Amino acid sequence: MRADGLRLDWKRVRVVLAGLGVALCAGFAFAAQPQAQAAPSAGADAVALPAQLQDFDAYVENVRKTFDVPGIAVAIVKDGKVVLERGYGLRDREANAPVDAHTLFAIASNTKAFTAASLQMLAEDGKLEMDDRVIEHLPWFRMSDPYITQEMRVRDLLAHRSGLSLGAGDLLYWPTTDYDNAEVARRLKDVPITGQFRGQYAYDNILFGVAQLVVEAAGGMPYDRFLQQRIFAPLGMDETRYNSDHLQGMDNVAMGYAKADFKDLVPAPRMTWANVGGAGGIYSSAHDLSKWVRAQLAGGVYAGEGDNARRLFTEKRQREMWSMLTPIPVAKPSVPELAPAVPNFMGYGEGWFLGDYRGRKLVWHTGGWPGMVSRVTMLPDQQVGVVVLTNAESGAAFNAVTMRALDAMLGLPAYDWTDAYAKARARQEGKADESWQKHLKARDANSKPSLPLSAYAGSYRDPWYGDVAVTRQGDRLRIRFAHTAELVGTLSHWQHDTFLVRWDQRWLNADAFLTFSLDPDGGIREARMVPASELTDFSFDFQDLRLAPVKPDGHKDG
Secondary structure, three states, rough: EEEEEEOOOOOOOOOOHHOOOOOOOOOOOOOOOOOEEEOOOOHHOOOOOOOHHOOOOHHHHHHHHHHOOOOEEEEEEOOOOEEEOOOOOEEEEOOOEEEEOOOOOEEEEHHHHHHHHHHHHHHHOOOOOOOOEHHHOOOOOOOOOOHHHHHHHHHHHHHHOOOOOOOOHHOOOOOOOOOHHHHHHHHHHHHHOOOOOHHHHHHHHOHHHHHHHHHHHHOOOOOHHHHHHHHHHHHHOOOEEEEHHOOOOOOOOEEEOOOOOOOOEEEEOOOOOOHHHHHEEEEEOOHHHHHHHHHHHOOOOOEOHHHOOEEOOOOHHHHHHHHOOOOOOOOOOOOHHHHHHHOOOOEOHHHOEEEEEEEEEEEEEEHHHHHEEEEEEHHHOOOEEEEEOOOOOOOOHHHHHHHHHHHHHOOOOOOOOOHHHHHHHHHHHHHHHHHHHHHHHHHHOOOOOOHHHOOOOOOOEEEEEEEEEEEEEEEEEEEEEEOOOEEEEEEEEOOEEEEEEEEEEEOOOOOOEEEEEEOOOOEEEEEEEEEEOOOOOOOHHHHOOOOOEOOOOOOOOO
């Protein structure tokens, strides 16, 4: 919401660094027996596997075990034909149900490309212009900066250059909330701007929710209906669904898995992001996404040719989606073994990351969702596309599979991407352990809170998120985010006026430090939070909260 991951690196900058090869999340031995499921024949579209893919099944099984991923689905296309569609392992460990090419996964931020395409299709229809001001379509739209409010264009919604910080406002929908899409968008007026408008890259999700509302306003129909009528139906993506609300009666749906406390693989509840669906609401299969990729590689054509071609969008519109709007600095690889994956350039277009792989143009995106991460990758000039869907939070796994597939389709020598990403993951986890040890070393375990526990209890409010309650229950404090059912936990004293928040749902992996600041008279002025681990997903943007005490009359103190 992920890439998506992915919202990708874990501090997961899930989406961005995924393309550079940063591994996500811990991997431990998975006890289930390997089980590769060959896809049904692709009929006339099927072509012979390249020599380097002859051992692909064994390779993917090794990736699954190395990174502790229950199930993976893969689709590879070349020159408009399906090379491979296959499932590996289990979509549901508890039910011992296998993955196949038709298993549905939450594709999270891979939804963003569908939202970008929807807007470009409406521009082709004459319903909007990509350089229209957003307020021309949503007059109530407000950012916290008046200038940005007036100058924000439709195209800006898709480019991660708004001035918002990384993942700003994500707690309005992440991991779930009871806010609807319009309310999330309206609360943007209180989300702080920390960067320069159109001056730097910072991945966001909220503005794709706004883009969804623009699709609805200009298209004259709900977003899910637009997707169904204008994209899914023409492409024959009959398995694809918008949000889990539309999965009733469908059995072949993957269960997501997360590492509780970063170590124990457990099921993550199935979720829906109807409130920011334009950023990450789609469930799809490797089989269906191969159709989406083939249309992308064909410049929008999905049937026919020449003057009789049927299109989702024109080549001109696709060039706009694949043109860089926001440059992204290229970082050094986290380990030397990932040097071959480092691009010469990197940037973001409209719903797509752009760069190169070994000098060849690369277009891709990742998706991160609680319990599922994925990647869609294309080499346009070589007419190659790769889809990798997984039901665990390991960007290392989808990267290792993707890179092996790309090398095979390019006829390059085999490279041990599994080992490279395993080393990157180990380095990332090591840095997180070092950071935690520094916290422990700095802690004054003998210190006491300045106030009695009952004094910290009360109602607190952040301008953009809303209400958070701290209550006294016996000899402990509990915290509850009013609009987020998953964010309920216990406060344990850490030092001075700082407490460690341990969420009841351990699969969140989002424990945080909560620090109360006092005024000169000993009253609580505000409370601030920061994630306790560097491995916590960036969408837990606790650091942006400014929690002020709320008086009994409903007004904030101060």
